[in-house]
Amino acid sequence: MKDLLEIRWHGRGGQGAKTAAQFLAEAALELGKYIQAFPEYGPERAGAPIRSYTRISDKPINIHSPVTNPDVVAVVDPTLLDTIDVTNGLGDDGILVVNTHEDVAAIRKKTNFKKGKVAVCNATKISLEILKIPMPNTPMLGALLKVRNIVPIENLENEVKKKFLKKIGQEKTDGNIKAIRRAHKEVKIG
């Protein structure tokens, strides 16, 4: 299945993990890829742990079950590290991207993820400083694209603009773009 890129997002309801999964998929669609983006629904409520998934491939994607062996795991909420095994199914050559104020070594220790790549970025801080609200999903996309260039960052920015302009206006859309770029710059990879 390795002609297929599979990403699992961990977040809490309201942080935009579903939207992040979708933005990335749609940016890839723009490049002519086949895509899937879907959330895992439990009893939905703000603050509850949720998972969402992105699949990107050069070939049609037939599979319709949740991702169990992701290539990339993105953790949008750092408090989930204490309660959920976020690296479950993530292989030795996998990538773990975490929204956290801690460093790579601390995250490796906490998750016991030894071999793969770990990237850390304080996406909540970036979001709070630029957007004045804790919406870590868009900066997390910026961080993720630095670790693995799934789509050119410009494509992602275009996608965000297209989706957000009408919904949240020019100023907040610009803020999101700024947050993506800053996270892309500030992410630490180890």
Next chain:
Amino acid sequence: MRERMPGKMHQDETRCKAVILTTHFNGWHGIYFKLNSNNMPTKTKQKEKTKNIVALTGDQAASEAMRQIDPDVVAAYPITPQTEIVMNFSQFVDDGKVSTEMIHVESEHSAMSACVGSAVSGARTMTATSANGLALMWEIVYIAASTRLPIVMPVVNRALSAPINIHCDHSDSMGARDSGWIQIYCENAQEVYENVIVAVKVAEHKKILLPVMVCQDGFITSHGVEGIEIFPDDKVKKFIGEYKLEHTLIDVDNPVTYGPLDLQDFYFEHKRQQSEAMKNAITTIPEVLAEFNRTFGKSHDLIEEYRLNDAQIGIVALSSTVGTTKTVVDELRKEGLKVGLLKPRFFRPFPKERITKALAGLKAVAVLDRSESFSNEGGPLFTEIKAALYESAKRPLVTNYIYGLGGRDIFPEDIKKVYKDLEDIKKNGKVGSLVNYLGVRD
């Protein structure tokens, strides 16, 4: 019939325009779905410049097809996971993108009642529902079919209560399998889009005139985003054509009656005609599909055979599980196992000849059912396939797996286990257990 119609029908118009407004909000997925249907991005793949590929969920795909169809009347009540269809379509109405009279009713029973009233007047009519919504419209579901009204209804499959559950299984539409509706099951969002368009043409075909359910898997398909090829509006409109009902209730110069008292003297004859319509459907649907395929460059058929040609063991499944099974078939084929897959696209009418022919060469077949019939003899898909094979001179050993109830995930590993069991059945020449439960705690 009329006293049950909610609200007032304007019967002076050729095309019935009914307006009833109540607002209900099925707020379960509140913050997560702020879709701006105005703003659906139109994307062209770089590789395939001529195709219009758009990122849509299954629900959005259904509503996009409905926008292009631009039915005269839509009467619907929102229910998870169908809500987004009604939400999107209401937006299309509000934005003037369709000329449809949207009837926001107070229940699904009223939704189907309004559809029946609209359809007997000759209006092209649609609705959409899920699970308990379908259960609530039950009485009128039968009336729609028996009155031979070509209503098209996307059904977003969801488990029936109790216990209350909003996730996917097929207990809702499978319960309606004897209601006289045509049923199409969709593997993915692309098929949802295409089948809703096909359904209009099938339903309104003069030799058929039956309502059609277009079923998709709740959440798995309805809320998953995929790249969907959207056909040009004018091409869709041209394909479905104008709809003209020959005998309408509101043609006062040529008065007819619909749904009168029909006792021992004629009820049976009318039922017999209804059976005939379903028999016509099995021969007429392929003609409609052929026209669809010619127009849009597709390859739809009553069934889809996947690597069945030289297969020794096979699975029969409906809807999104078919996609997951395809990936497993590809994987096992790489290991040299002769495995295949059969997807019935249409469950009503039941494509018996095609199914028995497709399965004839196999040694062992497992039928996957996403609903329980409580007959102790297996799920509805299994019992029908088993019965169909009874008359075949060459038939495989068959076994049944009930899976995925209430949205329980089905993984490639589960499907591999079924193929492994089939290998054993093939080897031993006998079926151990006829009805099995896949992915459940015992």
